[in-house]
Amino acid sequence: MKISLQHFPLHFKVPAGTSRGVMTEKQSWIVRISDGISEGIGEISVIEGLSSEYISLEKFELTINDFLLRLEQGWNEDLNQALQPYPSILFGIESALLDLKNGGKRIYFNNAFAHGEQKLPINGLIWMGTEAFMAEQITQKLAAGFTTIKMKIGTMGLNAELALLQSIRKQFSKDEITLRVDANGAFNVEMAEVVLQKLADLDIHSIEQPIKAGNIDDMKMLCLNTPTPIALDEELIGIYDTEEKINLLETIQPQYIILKPSLHGGIFGTQEWISLAEERNIQWWMTSALESNVGLEVICQLAGEYSNPLPQGLGTGSLYTNNSESPLTVSEGLIFRKLS
Numbered sequence: 534m535k536i537s538l539q540h541f542p543l544h545f546k547v548p549a550g551t552s553r554g555v556m557t558e559k560q561s562w563i564v565r566i567s568d569g570i571s572e573g574i575g576e577i578s579v580i581e582g583l584s585s586e587y588i589s590l591e592k593f594e595l596t597i598n599d600f601l602l603r604l605e606q607g608w609n610e611d612l613n614q615a616l617q618p619y620p621s622i623l624f625g626i627e628s629a630l631l632d633l634k635n636g637g638k639r640i641y642f643n644n645a646f647a648h649g650e651q652k653l654p655i656n657g658l659i660w661m662g663t664e665a666f667m668a669e670q671i672t673q674k675l676a677a678g679f680t681t682i683k684m685k686i687g688t689m690g691l692n693a694e695l696a697l698l699q700s701i702r703k704q705f706s707k708d709e710i711t712l713r714v715d716a717n718g719a720f721n722v723e724m725a726e727v728v729l730q731k732l733a734d735l736d737i738h739s740i741e742q743p744i745k746a747g748n749i750d751d752m753k754m755l756c757l758n759t760p761t762p763i764a765l766d767e768e769l770i771g772i773y774d775t776e777e778k779i780n781l782l783e784t785i786q787p788q789y790i791i792l793k794p795s796l797h798g799g800i801f802g803t804q805e806w807i808s809l810a811e812e813r814n815i816q817w818w819m820t821s822a823l824e825s826n827v828g829l830e831v832i833c834q835l836a837g838e839y840s841n842p843l844p845q846g847l848g849t850g851s852l853y854t855n856n857s858e859s860p861l862t863v864s865e866g867l868i869f870r871k872l873s
Contacts, residue, residue: 534604534605536565536566536567538601540560540562541825542561543823543825544558544853545557545852546852550661550662550685554582560578560581560587560590560593561577562578562625564625566604566629566633571633573631575827575828576831577597577624577625578824578828583770583796584822613801617802621795621799623799623801627800627801628641628831641835642834644838646833646836647834649860649869651837651869652869653837654843655679655681655848656844656845658685659682664693664696671697675701678866680711680866682713684697684713684715686716688719695735698714698732699735707738712736712738713738713740715740715741715742715766716728716741717766718743721744729755729761729763730760732760739788740764746768752787763787763788764790766791768781773798778809783813787815789816791819792806793820794822794835803819818841826859826861829850829861833845847868
């Protein structure tokens with residue numbers, strides 16, 4: 534087995550605004566694993582300030598190379614157990630091994646989506662920015678045929694953000710356009726209660742992470758009484774033990790969870806979260822953690838393993854100036870593999 538690693542920093546076409554700041558670049562690595570006949574490819578990708586295993590570029594590359602060397606020399610440990618604290622590295626290695634197993638043809642899961650026979654509904658993502666910039670994005674997404682819109686909120690000012698949502702609701706009912714919002718933990722508990730009611734008045738589908746992760750009792754209270762369904766996202770980061778996952782889900786009892794393999798335990802961890810959530814009648818959807826088309830391809834095929842009618846968060850393939858080529862295509866709010 535031969536393994537290579539390529540640092541592949543991704544450059545945003547337009548600076549991406551979130552409540553954690555504005556991103557112009559994202560750190561990413563491409564890992565290739567060859568058996569001398571075929572080559573599998575995967576992506577290791579992190580979000581600075583959010584990926585728990587990332588401290589600095591130099592230290593993280595040393596960690597990646599250490600694991601890859603051990604794998605190349607013959608791994609005799611349980612891969613999932615050893616790499617639990619490093620979900621992005623686990624995701625990249627899992628992906629490359631799956632690709633290699635299936636002949637190195639970028640087929641990670643042998644399902645209808647991978648073979649171009651299935652289309653997945655996705656949400657159109659609206660990035661934070663000026664009111665005019667966000668309004669322009671909304672217009673573009675609606676014109677492109679999206680029926681689910683997800684808007685980042687929490688930094689521009691609540692009144693302005695509510696006004697943008699209201700402008701959509703004046704044109705389209707909840708049966709015509711589904712509206713999701715993502716707060717990235719921007720509000721305190723008192724403000725979150727106000728926001729949840731105002732969002733309910735606008736028939737908002739759900740809000741992601743209204744308060745910062747780690748405030749379990751407060752989040753439990755909000756989920757118990759909320760007029761707007763709550764989705765956990767950052768709350769799941771750093772939780773890898775099965776019993777801890779069960780405890781979190783049963784304590785908070787969220788309406789939804791949102792899963793990013795690079796943050797939530799790789800492919801293995803994501804599938805476990807799904808299983809545990811479904812056992813407790815908690816709905817979920819999957820989303821990219823802003824990977825390039827390499828990682829996005831894997832997540833799309835993973836989502837294709839499930840019969841989940843909810844729109845996924847997978848429309849991130851056009852964010853970068855230096856993205857890799859991919860058969861992934863987005864049209865009318867659907868993502869699919871356009872095979873020749």
